[in-house]
Amino acid sequence: MELTTGAILRRITETPLSTAAHKLATIILDGIAWKDGYNGLERGTAAFTLAHLAEKMGVSRQHLTALLVELAASGLALARWKPNGKFAPWLFRFGGHIATGTAPDVVSSAGDTSLSRDSKNKTIFAGKIEIGAVASVYHTPWGELIKSAKALLACWNVDTQIIWERFLTFNRSRGNAHVPAGYLLGFMRRWRTSSSSRAPAFSSKPEPLAKEDPKTLELHQQIRAAPSANRQFHASDLCSLIGQAAYDARILDVVRQFGCPTFTAILAVHGRAVLAGEISR
Numbered sequence: 088m089e090l091t092t093g094a095i096l097r098r099i100t101e102t103p104l105s106t107a108a109h110k111l112a113t114i115i116l117d118g119i120a121w122k123d124g125y126n127g128l129e130r131g132t133a134a135f136t137l138a139h140l141a142e143k144m145g146v147s148r149q150h151l152t153a154l155l156v157e158l159a160a161s162g163l164a165l166a167r168w169k170p171n172g173k174f175a176p177w178l179f180r181f182g183g184h185i186a187t188g189t190a191p192d193v194v195s196s197a198g199d200t201s202l203s204r205d206s207k208n209k210t211i212f213a214g215k216i217e218i219g220a221v222a223s224v225y226h227t228p229w230g231e232l233i234k235s236a237k238a239l240l241a242c243w244n245v246d247t248q249i250i251w252e253r254f255l256t257f258n259r260s261r262g263n264a265h266v267p268a269g270y271l272l273g274f275m276r277r278w279r280t281s282s283s284s285r286a287p288a289f290s291s292k293p294e295p296l297a298k299e300d301p302k303t304l305e306l307h308q309q310i311r312a313a314p315s316a317n318r319q320f321h322a323s324d325l326c327s328l329i330g331q332a333a334y335d336a337r338i339l340d341v342v343r344q345f346g347c348p349t350f351t352a353i354l355a356v357h358g359r360a361v362l363a364g365e366i367s368r
Contacts, residue, residue, distance in 0.1 A: 105348030312358035
């Protein structure tokens with residue numbers, strides 16, 4: 088797939104998807120890096136936590152998972168992977184091309200001064216930061232970059248060394264030996280200022296997840312009963328058994344019962360059939 092916003096957007100609008108899946112694809116498209124090194128990402132790649140995506144979509148994590156399955160199985164061939172550890176965001180790319188083994192082509196060193204680039208209104212941190220390698224930010228290439236970037240952020244009045252030390256502490260606590268340089272800019276953007284003091288503090292608590300209601304849990308238990316990768320075989324077997332009209336009626340019943348997208352209802356119908364012994368898993 089050609090890596091331009093217009094090309095991917097056209098592909099999204101032309102692909103038959105549920106309304107919610109179209110919305111999710113657009114959100115991911117909006118987060119794609121179009122230049123290597125923007126926020127530490129490769130060109131054509133977006134980074135999100137599942138909690139953040141669920142919040143932006145206004146859906147549960149289980150529903151989000153079903154939508155991601157729908158996008159992966161569609162002509163968009165959305166791929167996702169997590170190369171940077173348990174606490175790192177998921178990486179997303181349309182078209183199914185994954186380059187998880189590719190390391191950034193720039194590694195920070197004392198003499199490297201080309202690690203930040205300006206592209207109109209975007210500040211780009213490129214390269215990789217070794218956590219714990221140097222205690223003083225002024226002995227690294229990052230001191231001037233932090234000073235320049237923080238001018239328009241909430242941490243504008245925080246000492247550059249303090250920002251650096253908290254960034255190192257934050258990553259050490261998560262067991263990160265090195266991280267993409269874009270993580271530093273993201274850390275600064277998420278800086279929080281305490282209401283009782285002028286000293287800002289970065290909030291590292293995980294985002295709370297919405298409690299699942301029994302109806303949603305029931306729906307996703309049905310979906311899990313039939314692997315989505317086999318959905319075409321399930322549809323063929325079930326239609327042969329009960330007929331196309333009855334198959335469509337079951338899908339409509341699930342949509343009415345749970346208020347879910349058609350694709351999710353199809354997976355649930357297959358799961359019900361597996362649980363009832365009508366078709367094999």
